[in-house]
Amino acid sequence: MTNQIPEITLHDGVQIPAVGFGTYKLKGHHGAQAINHAIANGYRLLDSAYNYENEATVGEAIRRSSVPREELFITSKLPGRYHHYEDAIITIQESLFRANLDYYDLYLIHWPNPIQDNYIEAWQALIDAQKFGYIRSIGVCNFLPEHIERLEKETGILPTVNQIELHPQFNQLEQLKWHKEHQIITESWSPLTRGSQLLQDKRIQKIADQYHKTVSQIILRWHYQLGAIAIPKSVSPVRQKENISIFDFQLSETEMMMINQLTQPDGRIKDQDPAVYEEF
Template sequence: MTIHIPEVLLNDGVKAPAIGFGTAWIRGAKGVESLKTAMNLGYRLIDSAFNYENEGVVGEAVRKSGVPREELFITSKLPGRHHKYDEAVKTIEESLYRAGLDYYDLYLIHWPNPKVNLYVEAWQALIDARKKGLIRSIGVSNFLPEHLERLIQETGVVPSMNQIELHPFYNQAEQRANHLTHGIVTESWSPLGRGKELLEHEHLRAIAETHGKSVSQIVLRWHVQLGAIPIPRSQSKEHQQENIDIFSFELSKEEMKAICDIPTTGPLWDQDPAVYEEF
């Protein structure tokens, strides 16, 4: 059964699905089949990246899925080593050639790489690529408030989305509040956080039992009610189905607060956007 997914209006007028499908480490023929299954279940936002080395897999799945291209919302990301303007332009074009697509619905700068200090230049390349019709909407990933402010001040163009690590053990309240002031939609990578630790958390399990849902469904519903777009990843059809089936129930204010009050343990990996340099 295909599940209908609500849409979120971005600040540039483009609409994005309220939940997506992450593709990191999904490659090859098995990856194509996994993506086809996800699309047939109802996933429409497919998140990829140049550095995932699977844009070709995504494009092949789009062609084989039977889902009309205009119904899909395909994302990719610019890698850190190609932030120079001319290189960024060529990389966006190469991303499209790899996937065999005419356009991306969303294209992000994967990391700011502040030491290299070329992210404004890269942002201008995305702005120009959008003008050419290569991209419908442009955003960033892992950008801190100071990086966002600089982009806006120097180009006058506000990102439509910022994809950040977000889960109950790292709820990023201040970052999300900053997004809200600029009308930037938050997208959540690693939305299910610390795997087994999260699935066995007593407060989350209690809420799940109340609703007759899994812990994963509770956490993904929490993201949606925060106004964030989660992009869980799974190659299992059962888990894909479970993860997308989160629009038939609602968490109470008390349940939302209980999840937000889970003590933060910080990011999953040592990747501080203030200093981290992606290749």
């Protein structure tokens, strides 16, 4: 299948697909099969993490695929317990070994863990790992603007990407605006809110009916028009195809506004506030 997903250029010149495939909880043979199907269905961005314990599964799916490695965009993430510099370098190496890869296209610090306050060390490790050729582009997850400002102040280097919780019930418009002002691309984790009642929302269903699309497709198109890279997950080949069939229509400003109005002050799925949350 020809890949029809547009690409976005990061501020370091690296190009990243505008929609990716989430791999959280996809493990073992069935996980590798689902990821392999996603590649066959046109996905090129695969999102993993050290703490997902499935980097080897992602690597196996890549091995099974007929798509050349250089056409894929593989992401993984550094866990909170390995933020000290030497630990971080070794962990990045281990991530590569697990996936049987020579490099990652994007590597992220998974959470800032501000109470431990070692994320500057971790960021310096990513900067150096990029120089070593382990990583093409470096970024963060779940960082607030004050965390990113400190990265720039202490190292002079801004992340290319910040992956944050973003969905219609928690639209993060202020942080999106801040990212754009600093040329940081936003990635959306849990873009469909992990199967919540959002997919039954009659207001979004009404829009979907007008475009002959599913509610998921409307939400993913909303992410795309916000300028955010959604990384939906599905083991169903049919839904995998649906989730990237969002480039043949455009939501109106009124429709975008209506979806934005679904946001809630307490809209986080698990109340994981980056200001205080500590990842293991």
